[in-house]
Amino acid sequence: MIFDKQNNNTTIVTHEKGGVNDFCLRLEEVYDKLASDHLVVNLFSLDRLEAADLGALTGISARHRGNNKSFVIVTNKISPDEVPGELVVVPTLQEARDIIEMDEIERDLGL
Template sequence: MIFNKEESFILVSQEEISIENFLQNLENEYAKLKNDNLVIDLLGFSKLTPYNVISFLEIAKKYKKNGQSFVLVSNKVSYDDVPDEINLVPTIKEARDIVEMEEIERDLGL
């Protein structure tokens, strides 16, 4: 996994591994990353399904419960095909916007 620290989040991208291994590696790194907003770049996965995205649901819930943003980036799956608890956007720019909006909401106590 590749970690790039940006201003308000950590961008996590993958190397040549399966989505299942990527998710397992992410779970293994949770203790180190739980206090940061995460944007997960799934653009490199050529065969991504709604089921693959839904497999991130539990970790997405952990981040939300911990008061952090968790955003998946993929243009292969529609946000209509995944639960509302998962933030799914088609571009990194939109992921930045989601993180910023959620930070503002948390600052305002919403």
């Protein structure tokens, strides 16, 4: 797991090896250190990904978004039609940054 802090309020967490469930367990272990940042979960290293794999991230995502922070998953290994509705999944890191920026604007406007 690689952590890359950007813009003083966003951390990109990059999956290196192992399965999504192991990644989620490790993310839970360090979550308190990341809770004040917007999170981008980069899953590009996975050769294959299924909707069921993303289910493991649903709880972390809901908790994080409940704290008024963005939680965006980056992967191009799954069709947007397969993504659970409570998750935000985009195919590129730039799109993840754009989502976070839009979320911040909405929060500033009270939407």
